[in-house]
Amino acid sequence: MTDTPRTAALMKRGADFLGCEHAVLCGAMSWVSERNLVSAISEAGGFGVVACGAMTPELLDAEIAATKALTQRPFGVNLITMHPQLFDLIAVCGRHGVGHVVLAGGIPPKGSVEAIKAGDGAHPGAKVICFAPTLALAKKLLRSGADAIVIEGMEAGGHIGPVSTSVLAQEILPALSAEALVFVAGGIGRGEAIAGYLEMGAAGVQLGTRFACASESIAHPAFKQAFFRASARDAVASVQVDPRLPVIPVRALKNKGTEAFTAKQLEVAKALDEDGIAMTEAQLQIEHYWAGALRRAVIDGDVENGSLMAGQSVGMVTAEEPVQVIMDRLMAECEDALARR
Structure with a gap:
């Protein structure tokens, strides 16, 4: 494994918050971000995130348990705010002692952030990570109890906003990064981009497309x-x-x-x-x-009629590789870029 002291120093706040070696979250990709990929990313020093999507509480319960059986390292769970059983899903996360819950898909409904932070009595509450497409909303979410923010540009795969990652980063990082943890996502495929956002004040990054075709991904x-x-x-x-x-x-x-x-x-x-x-x-x-x-x-491999959610960084995904190899390359690229500054 490559020694990356400059990268580690810039990622320290994010890595300490997540409890992992590299402040690299895996984007929650439905059907892809399940036990195998999530555990592999956490084992590689990053932070895996289970994509709950449309799962029932029973399915999420089983998925968290299965992921815990594959890794002892921290991982999170992504919940969709409009899910009709959101509070039941929060309770499942609480029973498992999940340390970080990512709320996606809209403004968190009343009481949801508080429920995540409250825990279930036997376990302490989780940290809350929210998506913010604007500076104003980022500030509001932080006031409402969010512990960290993800800003995701339109280059990302899946559900996207209207503004590019580079513009969001320039708008939000200078205003918030000194006082809040902000992770940058959308269109990131190489370590040089990670270095740039870290230097702008990001606590870390989130990548989805880059990991979607890893060896450990169950994708067809x-x-x-x-x-x-x-x-x-x-x-x-x-x-x-x-x-x-x-x-x-x-x-x-x-x-x-x-x-x-x-x-x-x-x-x-x-x-x-x-x-x-x-x-x-x-x-x-x-x-x-x-x-x-x-x-x-x-799952079925129907690439004509199914949805091939992918970010614009897909052109940088050219071969199936183990997560550890992908992670090591990203960190080495980031370190080399920082060393050249």
């Missing part, structure tokens, strides 16, 4: 081959077809599945008109669509 070989063939311009953002339906854009490799999502939006918009379903129900239908489409691609 056809899914991985699609990544290896893709370039940055193949990872496109979905189009919103109805302004009344606030669908968060999703970045994925273009295929028949991306076209099918447009049809799904029209179907849900029609249900809003004709059936009078609530907006939360409409959004949940969209989320369930993505869960199914992702499964078709990741």
Whole structure:
């Protein structure tokens, strides 16, 4: 393993907060960020994060237990704020003594941050990490109890915001990094980029696409081959077809599945008109669509009709490698970049 003292010094705040060697979180990718990849990332010195997605509390309970059986090192759990059983999922995390919970998908509902921090009596509460697409929201989330913030640019895979990573970093890091822990995500594929964000004040980074095709990833070989063939311009953002339906854009490799999502939006918009379903129900239908489409691609290998969620860094993913090799290379690249400054 390469000695990386400069990187370690800049990552110290983030690594201490996460309880790991490298302040590198794995993005929560549904069906991909499960026990095998999560434990491998934690074992490699990073911080694995279980993607709860649409899991029931029972499924999450089993996944956390299985991950704990594979690693003794810290890992976190990502929960979607609009999940109808969010507080039950929080309770599952509490019973397992999960140290960090990442809240994604929207503003945390009332009482959720407090519930995570409260623990379950037998275990202390967890640290809360939230996503913030703007400086104002980052400040609000920190005031509301978030312990750390992730700023994720539109280059990322999966659900994305409208602003690039580089702009978010320039806007938010100078304003917050002296007093708060801010992790940067979106489009990061090499260590040189990590070095730049650390020098700007980031406590660490989050990468998803770079780890999606690791040897330990259970993703189907056809899914991985699609990544290896893709370039940055193949990872496109979905189009919103109805302004009344606030669908968060999703970045994925273009295929028949991306076209099918447009049809799904029209179907849900029609249900809003004709059936009078609530907006939360409409959004949940969209989320369930993505869960199914992702499964078709990741698990079944249907790369034509499934969802190939990928960030624009996908062009840097060219071969299947063990997580440890990927992590060591990222840290070596980061260290070399810092040494050249």
